[in-house]
Amino acid sequence: MAWYIGRRVLQMIPVFLGATLLIYAMVFLLPGDPVAALGGDRGLNPAVAEQIRAEFNLDKPFFVQYLLYLKGILTLDFGTTFSGRAVIDVMGEAFPVTIQLAVMALIFEGVLGIGFGLIAGLRKGGVFDATLLLVSLFVIAMPTFVIGFVMQYVVGVKLQWLPPTVGGDVSFQTLLMPAIVLGAVSFAYVLRLTRTSVAENLSADFVRTATAKGLTRSRVVNVHVLRNSLIPVITFLGADLGGLMAGAIVTEGIFNIPGVGNTLYKAIQQGQAPTVVSLVTVLVIVYIFANLFVDLLYAALDPRIRYA
Amino acid sequence: MPELTRPHQSHFFADLDSTPLGLVDLVDESAAPASLWVEAWHSLRRRPLFWISATLIALVTLVALFPSLFTSLDPGFCELKYSLDPPTAGHPFGFDRQGCDIYSRTIYGARASVTVGVLTTLVVVLIGSVFGAFAGFYGGWFDSLLSRVTDIFFAIPLVLAAIVVMQMYDDVSVMTVTVVLGVFGWPQIARITRGAVMSVKNADFITAAKALGSSRLATLARHVMPNSAAPIIVTATVSLGIFIVAEATLSYLGIGLPTSIVSWGADISKAQASLRSQPSVLFYPAGALALTVLSFIMMGDVVRDALDPKARKR
Numbered sequence: 001m002a003w004y005i006g007r008r009v010l011q012m013i014p015v016f017l018g019a020t021l022l023i024y025a026m027v028f029l030l031p032g033d034p035v036a037a038l039g040g041d042r043g044l045n046p047a048v049a050e051q052i053r054a055e056f057n058l059d060k061p062f063f064v065q066y067l068l069y070l071k072g073i074l075t076l077d078f079g080t081t082f083s084g085r086a087v088i089d090v091m092g093e094a095f096p097v098t099i100q101l102a103v104m105a106l107i108f109e110g111v112l113g114i115g116f117g118l119i120a121g122l123r124k125g126g127v128f129d130a131t132l133l134l135v136s137l138f139v140i141a142m143p144t145f146v147i148g149f150v151m152q153y154v155v156g157v158k159l160q161w162l163p164p165t166v167g168g169d170v171s172f173q174t175l176l177m178p179a180i181v182l183g184a185v186s187f188a189y190v191l192r193l194t195r196t197s198v199a200e201n202l203s204a205d206f207v208r209t210a211t212a213k214g215l216t217r218s219r220v221v222n223v224h225v226l227r228n229s230l231i232p233v234i235t236f237l238g239a240d241l242g243g244l245m246a247g248a249i250v251t252e253g254i255f256n257i258p259g260v261g262n263t264l265y266k267a268i269q270q271g272q273a274p275t276v277v278s279l280v281t282v283l284v285i286v287y288i289f290a291n292l293f294v295d296l297l298y299a300a301l302d303p304r305i306r307y308a
Numbered sequence: 309m310p311e312l313t314r315p316h317q318s319h320f321f322a323d324l325d326s327t328p329l330g331l332v333d334l335v336d337e338s339a340a341p342a343s344l345w346v347e348a349w350h351s352l353r354r355r356p357l358f359w360i361s362a363t364l365i366a367l368v369t370l371v372a373l374f375p376s377l378f379t380s381l382d383p384g385f386c387e388l389k390y391s392l393d394p395p396t397a398g399h400p401f402g403f404d405r406q407g408c409d410i411y412s413r414t415i416y417g418a419r420a421s422v423t424v425g426v427l428t429t430l431v432v433v434l435i436g437s438v439f440g441a442f443a444g445f446y447g448g449w450f451d452s453l454l455s456r457v458t459d460i461f462f463a464i465p466l467v468l469a470a471i472v473v474m475q476m477y478d479d480v481s482v483m484t485v486t487v488v489l490g491v492f493g494w495p496q497i498a499r500i501t502r503g504a505v506m507s508v509k510n511a512d513f514i515t516a517a518k519a520l521g522s523s524r525l526a527t528l529a530r531h532v533m534p535n536s537a538a539p540i541i542v543t544a545t546v547s548l549g550i551f552i553v554a555e556a557t558l559s560y561l562g563i564g565l566p567t568s569i570v571s572w573g574a575d576i577s578k579a580q581a582s583l584r585s586q587p588s589v590l591f592y593p594a595g596a597l598a599l600t601v602l603s604f605i606m607m608g609d610v611v612r613d614a615l616d617p618k619a620r621k622r
Contacts (some may be wrong), residue, residue, distance in 0.1 A: 011456070018460030026473050137609075141602035143553045145560045146576060146594045153583050246465035250557060268475045268563065280464075280472055288463050 004299055012292055019284050020073065024066050027273050069277075073285075075203060078278040081267070087278045095282075097170050098252070098259035102244040104175055110237055113187045117194025117233075118226060122197045123271030132195075136188035143249060148181045148254040166257045178255040182247055186240050193236055197229035204228075211241030231301050238294030344538065349616040358610045371415055372422035383414035383570045394586075398533035401592045404575070405582045410480055413570055414592045420571035421600060424485050425552040431490030432497050432551075433544050439494070440501025445528050455502070462495035467557055468581070474563040485555055485564060493551065500543050504536035511535075538615045545608035549601035556597055572597040 044052075053059045060068070072078060078087035120129040129153060139147070154175060156164025166174045201207060202225060210224045211217075248261035256262070267275040352379045371378055395402040401410035443454035469492040470485075477484055508514065509532055512616035517531045518524075558564030560574025567574055572593040579590035 011459075015459045015463050018456070019463040022460060022464065023469075023472060026469070027476070122615070124385065133493060137602055137605060138598065140604055141549065141553075141598045142594070143556050143560070143573075143576070143597065145557065146590070146598070149576075149580055149583055149590060153587075157584065236540070243465055246468045248561065249467070249471065250579050264471075265561065268471060268561075280468055283468060284464055287465060291463070 001299065005296060008299075012288060016285070016288060017070075017124035017248060019288065020070060020281055021066060023277060023280055023284065024069055025062075028062070028065065029275050038301070050274070067223055073281060079274055079281075081272055083274045087275055090275075091279070091282060093262070094258065094260045094263045097257060098245060098248050099259065099263060100170070101175055101179055101182060101248060101251070101259060102241060104172075105186070105244050106237060109183035109187040109190050109240070110179055113190025114194050114230070114233060117191040118198055118221075118229075120191065121195040121198025121229070122221065124195070125294060132191060136191050139184050139188040144181060144185060145250050145254060147184050148178075148251060151181055152254060153175055164255075166255050168258065170258070175257070178251050178257060181254070182244060182251040185247075186236075186244070189240075190233060190236060193233050194229060197232055198225055201225045201229050231298070234301065235294050235298050238297060239291055242283075242290040245283050245286055314571040326368065344615065348611070352610065352614045355610050355614070357606055358614075359612065360604040361603040365597060365607060367602065368418055368422060368600050372418040375416045375419060379409075379412040381396045381409050383408065383416040385409075395588075402586065402588050404579070404586075404589045410589065410592050413575055414529070414572070416570040416595050417572040417575060417593060418600070420482060420565055420569055421552045421555060421573070421597065423482050424489070424555040425548045425600075427482070427486040428489045428493060428551040428555075429548045431486060432494045432547065433540065435490065436494035436497025437501045437533075437540055440503075441505050441528060441533060443498070444502035444505030445524075445532060447506075449599045451502075454498075458495045458498045458502075461492060462499075464492065467494050467554055470554065470558055471563065472528065474558055480563070480565055482565065482569070485558065485584050487555055489551055493547065493554075496547065497540060497543055500539050501536060504539050505532055508532050508535045521596065542608050542612045542615065545611065546605050549604035549608075552601050552604075574605075 076088060078091070080086050081090060116132055120132045152164050155161050163169075163174050164177075166178065206228075207220060207224055210220045215224075232234075238246050245260065248257075248259055249265055250261070251257070252259045252261035252264050260283065262293045264276065264279045264283075267279065341535070386404075386406045390403040390407040392403055393399075393403040393407075396403045399409050399411060404410055404413070439454055440460060443458070444453045466489065470488050473488050474480065474484070492587065505528075514527060514531055517527050553612045555564060555571075556573030556576065559571055560577040562577070564573055565571045567578075575593040576590060576597070579593065
């Protein structure tokens with residue numbers, strides 16, 4: 001196992017370097033000048049543009065720029081926004097909110113997805129199963145922002161069950177609806193994954209043995225079927241945590257939540273390329289670590305992986 | 309057929325044709341064995357879901373190609389005096405805030421979504437299958453190298469990468485969206501292709517092809533790839549739907565297609581403001597989008613079931 005962990009962590013290093021280089025290159029090597037864009041249609045005073053370029057190291061050769069940027073990431077120095085605040089301070093305010101939102105979404109999709117998926121898998125081919133499958137397809141086919149608009153309008157404005165926007169008031173109650181919207185698509189995936197996995201395991205030899213031993217139905221299902229079926233589901237949930245942080249851009253915009261997604265969205269609208277790069281980099285690092293964690297968890301749950 | 313009942317026979321023998329054994333003899337051995345695809349087709353055509361999604365895909369494609377067949381109205385022609393009016397004769401879906409006919413905008417919006425979906429899927433399959441095939445077939449350090457490159461692109465979530473790149477462009481076209489989504493969307497196909505190629509490349513018929521003098525590249529192209537195509541096609545069909553959603557999300561964020569191109573994503577985004585006074589402004593473009601995506605995802609699902617012999621038996 002130690003050997004597997006070591007190999008997996010070593011593999012992460014080139015991915016980390018490559019991904020950060022890619023993001024940096026996307027923003028600063030592509031046609032289009034982030035500094036010139038700051039001036040809008042009137043254009044920027046050349047002296048001011050020169051000063052901003054020097055401040056963000058944009059006057060140096062590309063690889064020097066990238067190395068300075070990499071040094072910044074490793075020393076947790078993400079630079080400042082164009083308005084002069086340290087990016088790390090902005091993140092310090094925004095990240096806890098987004099993490100709370102993402103974790104709530106994860107719990108929602110995990111509990112309900114596994115629960116409904118289990119019931120559907122146990123009664124594969126039944127009416128309940130068919131209904132759930134169709135509902136899950138509709139949820140996957142519907143863009144998150146449409147689900148968001150409709151929920152906001154129906155639950156928030158019409159029925160007034162939950163507050164329609166969050167604003168400055170971040171609490172469990174205000175984040176509940178955004179979390180459901182954010183987790184909706186993944187909920188459908190978890191449901192389908194659990195269903196397939198349960199239905200497959202039900203006909204496995206070890207389940208027949210357990211039944212033949214005289215175990216009760218509930219013990220066979222809860223201990224033998226469910227535990228084995230959860231391996232792919234847990235993998236999906238772990239990887240999804242990173243995906244949810246990225247998906248938060250849309251959800252946070254709709255419900256006006258002061259999280260990373262909203263900060264990123266505003267930075268994009270204002271053309272603050274260095275801030276965008278910093279925020280995206282942190283999100284990608286979270287994503288890479290989530291994937292690493294999942295792989296290790298997978299190996300811990302399923303011995304076949306680490307000996308392969 | 310020889311005579312089975314003999315004079316001294318005390319038991320009854322059934323005629324061979326009426327026993328289950330007769331069925332074995334009935335199989336035509338001279339014909340080619342049914343291929344995976346033929347068998348899949350036989351099981352597909354009995355599934356109602358297949359026909360539903362096939363019909364929907366055909367309809368959406370037709371609408372995207374020839375929108376003028378379905379409406380005589382110009383989607384860009386709007387009159388403010390009709391702003392948010394309910395449906396009337398000739399305008400079955402009513403009007404949006406600018407007084408444009410929602411029906412004709414929904415019809416004309418199909419082209420942008422379907423074009424982005426189809427072209428992006430082509431780009432993704434092209435890049436992904438080449439990367440995955442070479443990595444899986446040649447193995448060794450070459451595989452390690454290509455797999456790490458795939459991991460790098462995989463580490464950046466699709467919409468996030470698209471946001472970073474798209475914010476740089478002022479004049480976005482269907483091509484821009486396609487290229488950006490394509491460049492960051494291929495890793496999944498690459499991984500699936502690599503897995504499929506690796507599971508096929510050690511089969512006996514590949515060894516046979518090599519023994520008959522087929523070069524490595526020819527073996528890969530003629531024998532390995534056709535036998536790895538099934539999972540690639542299934543994933544590509546489902547991703548087509550996902551790319552349409554991604555394009556709409558970019559339009560919603562205001563960095564996708566400009567408002568000069570009629571698209572569902574931009575119309576849905578605009579509908580947010582009018583949702584409270586006239587819900588149908590949101591309902592029709594969102595419904596059309598969801599139905600289109602749904603038909604591709606359903607198609608992928610049904611085809612996956614049909615191509616999987618294990619799932620077919622049950």
